Amino acid sequence: MPVDNLKELLENEETSEEQLREAVHQIDHFEIARLLHQLPPEEKVKVFQLLSDDIKKQEVLYETDIESRGILIEELGHENMAQFLEAMPKDEAVDILQEADLEVQEKILEQMVPDDAQTLKNLLSYKEETAGGLMSPHFNQVQPHEMAGDILMNFLRHNKQDHGTNFYVVNDYRELVGTFTLRDLLNAPPKALATDIIWEHTPQVHLDDSCEKVANEMDHEHISTIPVVDDQNVLHGIISFDDVLRGLKNTASEDIYTMIGASTKIDAFAQTTRSKIAARAPWLLTTFVGGMVSAYILKAFEFTLSEFSMVLFFIPFVLGLAGNVGLQGATVIVRGLATGDIQDDNLKIVIRSEVWVGICHGLIFGMVCGLLIVAVAKTLLASNPMLGLAVGLGIVLAVAMASFIGSLTPWVFMKLDIDPAISTGPVVTTVNDIAGLFIYLTTTTLLFSLL
Amino acid sequence: MPVDNLKELLENEETSEEQLREAVHQIDHFEIARLLHQLPPEEKVKVFQLLSDDIKKQEVLYETDIESRGILIEELGHENMAQFLEAMPKDEAVDILQEADLEVQEKILEQMVPDDAQTLKNLLSYKEETAGGLMSPHFNQVQPHEMAGDILMNFLRHNKQDHGTNFYVVNDYRELVGTFTLRDLLNAPPKALATDIIWEHTPQVHLDDSCEKVANEMDHEHISTIPVVDDQNVLHGIISFDDVLRGLKNTASEDIYTMIGASTKIDAFAQTTRSKIAARAPWLLTTFVGGMVSAYILKAFEFTLSEFSMVLFFIPFVLGLAGNVGLQGATVIVRGLATGDIQDDNLKIVIRSEVWVGICHGLIFGMVCGLLIVAVAKTLLASNPMLGLAVGLGIVLAVAMASFIGSLTPWVFMKLDIDPAISTGPVVTTVNDIAGLFIYLTTTTLLFSLL
Structure with a gap:
């Protein structure tokens, strides 16, 4: 096991930094995140600093337990942390901020570009396991009169991976008009208008809906992302299946921990x-x-x-x-x-x-x-x-x-x-x-x- | 509420069948499925028969509680039931069979086209909440030397909705070689080979993996479908996020019901x-x-x-x-x-x-x-x-x-x-x-x- 190998290297005082770096490089981010939990504070920081690139560092920060993350935030400083969060998908950045102390939260937000900070503050205002707290503000947004050919060209040119492959038609009042998929787009004639290819029925959830409700909707409608609207039908963001998977796991754990009167905060085991x-x-x-x-x-x-x-x-x-x-x-x-x-x-x-x-x-x-x-x-x-x-x-x-x-x-x-x-x-x-x-x-x- | 309206109509003896049919038509399949739970046996059958098309009937059969389904199966007869199941996605058909008594299961399978029956029997051999029990045997399968342009043309021509938008490259031994998405396919030059566009790392799960493990993999890899392989790396099927959402909900419920010593079988409330x-x-x-x-x-x-x-x-x-x-x-x-x-x-x-x-x-x-x-x-x-x-x-x-x-x-x-x-x-x-x-x-x- 590469993880055991790394543990041995950490225990051996004669290990060179190069050997450690090599060992860390061989382990995927999720295993690193789990490993941090088991290491003493100074070694958590050491291993984290050895990670080869920022993407991997972001993933590890997101996946690891709250305590390890707290130590890393302290060590990295709020400014560095702000940079990491700016580079991450917004919904993941919010999850991390939500799990930090209020004071730490504010200090990190102060160090951010004002626009990003504002987006995150908006997302932070929703409860953690509601549609608002789960959503990401980035998605493929199109105007009702755009043509299929243009939409496809734009999509391929910009190729924004984190925007998914679903499209949301939004009018001038930012209201959700309808939705279609990349598959629909490919099957449509290039001159077809966005409003011509939207589905008859638009599955959607409300900002306040619970994670379970979101999961049920996605399950019944067989869609991997779902739009989130407010009372005025204004589109605020989309929720993708992986956020729901994580949310479901957390709410089920919370319900179980409530039964035994343990802290309902997630990852009780990591404390x-x-x-x-x-x-x-x-x-x-x-x-x-x-x-x-x-x-x-x-x-x-x-x-x-x-x-x-x-x-x-x-x-x-x-x-x-x-x-x-x-x-x-x-x-x-x-x-x-x-x-x-x-x-x-x-x-x-x-x-x-x-x-x-x-x-x-x-x-x-x-x-x-x-x-x-x-x-x-x-x-x-x-x-x-x-x-x-x-x-x-x-x-x-x-x-x-x-x-x-x-x-x-x-x-x-x-x-x-x-x-x-x-x-x-x-x-x-x-x-x-x-x-x-x-x-x-x-x-x-x-x-x-x-x- | 359309549901309340339907309930009133059912209670009123003077309601014509046409009125009932109209009322049923206005309610979506999920609400109908929940409504069946609350109705006495003969009304369950009545409402079900009024559903306008077979797709809706299939969805209701899938979504409703075990007891209501048992009554419907009895009323429809095994032959009709076999036809319904043949028309449904295989992973959903298996879920329904798994929840039926063994005797009923066999009688329904006997009435099926031998090929379909065999596929379902294979799927039935896996435990319910394992990767094998969750997977669907239908997916976009391509050969290593196929070219991007041909793959795309095939995909658009056949347009099989239930095959999803991920592609799995499989060699002559049915071993999984790699995977790519519809987005990757669109971005590839038409002459590129399947093996040129597959990802460096192929996320996958084993037939025996638990539902939670599948959920974790999909969450960490941010993919909405994941391939399922055996010890020899032979590809058996794919699991999509909606199956995992349902599986997660069921396993969490089972864990909670185990704590109170209630039957661990799902939908305890429906009994x-x-x-x-x-x-x-x-x-x-x-x-x-x-x-x-x-x-x-x-x-x-x-x-x-x-x-x-x-x-x-x-x-x-x-x-x-x-x-x-x-x-x-x-x-x-x-x-x-x-x-x-x-x-x-x-x-x-x-x-x-x-x-x-x-x-x-x-x-x-x-x-x-x-x-x-x-x-x-x-x-x-x-x-x-x-x-x-x-x-x-x-x-x-x-x-x-x-x-x-x-x-x-x-x-x-x-x-x-x-x-x-x-x-x-x-x-x-x-x-x-x-x-x-x-x-x-x-x-x-x-x-x-x-x-």
């Missing part, structure tokens, strides 16, 4: 141990507080409990089952909302179905558990068979409550304009645990007092 | 309530059994516990914290493996870091909890301050164990050639709960016996 501990601690604090509240509740029930310690034995059971049922409901709904499978018109159907699924699971497992306890109460547990009824009913009610909370919170958060993904995270899980525990203990205590 | 209950019950059964084992463990410790009921109050605390810490470690590693951010060369670094993060969290929260109990032991709890030491140490050890289990299981599953994603599911979580409970109780009991 140092110390920053990981800090990033996840606030969420564990929720669990901590929840645990304390549970302890308090248990203490409040202590009097009853001491007489029926059996009730306590099933606490892990109740928490596990209720937690899982609630999480299942919340997750299915959150994921469905994210992928667009669930929308306003079927949201209620899905919520109702999820609540029912949870209640049925509560009934099934609560009854099985209750019957098991009744069966062995006398012989194994030396206690009243009614214990089974109490524990069973407690489980049924606790799981039903978890199912309600889990299935309804995504909808509540959506109405409050908060990302519903947090319904699958530690806060809701903890609330669920506490509610379940309280209901279970109240039910069993009440039933016991009736015995 | 009926009954099938949801059945699909998730086996996983909840794990939680059930785990809860029973926990109850058994608690019973075994009963003698000690009755004297120190305070220990019991912190059980939800221990389970919550240990569960969360273990899940965080497992999830970060599983997700990193899925996206390719974590590979063999940095896996150990990440595991070590994750274990440390977990241990540190255990130390922090265990100590805080222990100190809190010591502080209030005499006044509020009327118990021995040493209780704090015991509970605190129990938490530290339980969380550390959870961190080990969570961070190491993905690696163990990977070595056993099992999808590491299940490390984030209910089985490992349950094992973690039981281990945590056992360690916590053993630690506290031991310490108490020393007091």
Whole structure:
């Protein structure tokens, strides 16, 4: 492996710079980007400086993890960094700026040519994983009355690789009129007008649309780039499939990290141990507080409990089952909302179905558990068979409550304009645990007092 | 909304077929596909039959949920279905067959033209979310000695939309020699040979590569289609960005559903309530059994516990914290493996870091909890301050164990050639709960016996 070879060379103090340069040259930019993550700061800089050309340096800057990039920015200085970003595709430059601290962001922008800085500032104003944040402002723009022959000649003469092979017809008000492909252009008679060859239907997305929505549109329409417009149908940029691929990967990771209450910022794995501990601690604090509240509740029930310690034995059971049922409901709904499978018109159907699924699971497992306890109460547990009824009913009610909370919170958060993904995270899980525990203990205590 | 309009028409018994047909005509195939999900079986069939042309019917069949499709297949009959699939792009036809029962699959294949059936059977032999399962066998194939002018003329004359605008140069042994784009072709002199215009480096993926790996390659190389080869470098097909978008969405959903122990089969939301209950019950059964084992463990410790009921109050605390810490470690590693951010060369670094993060969290929260109990032991709890030491140490050890289990299981599953994603599911979580409970109780009991 060339990467292992490079690592060995770096460890050996007698390696000449020429040998290192040669080794670096043999590795593609993506492997270099991954390697930087594993190297100590001074070696990150060393390897980066050995890269043979600016294109490769740009690619490595774009691909590497946030921490390595931070160190490189510090070492290169803001002016050099500004030059790199000016030379990069604008949508990639924005991604890099978005992941930098605000202060660093401003310092780099100050060093740029004002025009470029303004373009980037405009792009920075959109949220990261929306169509606005994903788009590039460069594309093949044509006027409605241009002729196919001229358009093709212009295209071939300028040959701008980063503009793609789709064409967007825009009128004097910068409104999107239609679109056609290079293939359409080749098949058109040279005298045909742009408006003659545009498609009947123009796929497009809005600046605020989510990455998943963009992906769905591109998938359904089978197009590799899609235009982005505002409320007035003014064309702002285009999104190409590779930006969407990256965006999809990031949003899926964020949804998954939200479930475990880790920092939702991408590349959680690239952080140092110390920053990981800090990033996840606030969420564990929720669990901590929840645990304390549970302890308090248990203490409040202590009097009853001491007489029926059996009730306590099933606490892990109740928490596990209720937690899982609630999480299942919340997750299915959150994921469905994210992928667009669930929308306003079927949201209620899905919520109702999820609540029912949870209640049925509560009934099934609560009854099985209750019957098991009744069966062995006398012989194994030396206690009243009614214990089974109490524990069973407690489980049924606790799981039903978890199912309600889990299935309804995504909808509540959506109405409050908060990302519903947090319904699958530690806060809701903890609330669920506490509610379940309280209901279970109240039910069993009440039933016991009736015995 | 045209969809609401159609729903009203369907509910009204006096609606004429002509009105319905008109309403269906106004809705695009994707909305129809979503609508089918919400309709009762007989109306699904009715709406489908009203679709104006076969292309639209194919698209709806492809986009709709598994259940609706099953009903449509039953109603259409296998012969009609075979005709639909023959007319569809092969990679989409395979997706549909893959989601059908084996029996239905065979019956449909029997009704097909033998050549088509054989192509589909070959594609079916690859796993669903691998390069082989995603690829289409149709692409622009050229010989090494063909000339640019001829290639362009052929391309324009046949104008096969589903072949894309990339060209693959293949030698007599069907080996992939290189690739170029329509843009390259236009820029080449008409007499240039195919081998003169191919790129220096040919991006490609292997039949067995995962969907994420394909996505990463396409993202890094900025190409919208990628060729798929076997060990002998023989070209089998190409994957286009829209297949990858869909594949990525599915694999991310599967990873998320695995975390909650729901059926990992896509479109969990589209299932009926009954099938949801059945699909998730086996996983909840794990939680059930785990809860029973926990109850058994608690019973075994009963003698000690009755004297120190305070220990019991912190059980939800221990389970919550240990569960969360273990899940965080497992999830970060599983997700990193899925996206390719974590590979063999940095896996150990990440595991070590994750274990440390977990241990540190255990130390922090265990100590805080222990100190809190010591502080209030005499006044509020009327118990021995040493209780704090015991509970605190129990938490530290339980969380550390959870961190080990969570961070190491993905690696163990990977070595056993099992999808590491299940490390984030209910089985490992349950094992973690039981281990945590056992360690916590053993630690506290031991310490108490020393007091």
